Amino acid sequence: MERPTIIEIARKARGWTQRDLAGAAGTSQATVSAYERREKSPSLAVMERLIGAAGYSLRLDVTVDFIPISFDGHTIYQIPNRLWRVEPRLSFSKVTFPDWPTSRESGGFIMRNWDLAVREERRRVYGYLLRESVPVWIYRWVDGALLVDLWDELDLPKQLRAAWQPLINDARNGPIENPIYVGFDHIQKGKKDELAERIAALRAGTAQDLAGPG
DSSP states (O other), X not given: OOOOOHHHHHHHHHTOOHHHHHHHHTSOHHHHHHHHTTSXXXXXXXXXXXXXXXXXXXXXXXXXXXXXXXXXXXXXXXXXXXXXOOOHHHHTOEEXXXXXXXXXXXXXXXXXXXXXXXXXXXXXXXHHHHHHTOHHHHHHHXXXXXXXXXXXXXXXXXXXXXXXXXXXXXXXXXXOOOHHHHHHHHHHHHHHHHHHXXXXXXXXXXHHHHHOOO
């Protein structure tokens, strides 16, 4: 069975029928149906308009690559090439990992539940995850912004900290932004894009009406 299109996923997530989406986006149900059945391929602009009508947006996510590094010839640490954001549901979830200080002192593994919504527990989990260096764990639970906030408090080996430090520095040394201009530019661009989308939708509807059935 073929995977549903992004348009269909957004529509169903909103709880809409094809007719609902078509009405909100200023197009026809037949057109939406053709896109979802892959009989027609929408342009990027049309895709954005349809998904936007359902209350969603297309987003580019950066590709994160982990690079294995060993400082002693035995222990391998995985260092990412950039930081990323984790959705709130995972950033503040509850997880089960060893209690690292207890394990280190006793030589055993004492498992416990951690609440990532609690800052101190999140600090200890982040330290554990960076030391264990399992990429899928790090990518799933270590949020870039929260990591920067906790960075100076993490218990990490000196060389591991040095390997991550450039990523932290890059995040902390961003440009100074003026919210007044950012807000104004965003509003103006939003109005311009909305007008262009409405014009495109009207033109598409007119062309389809003129073409008639078949």
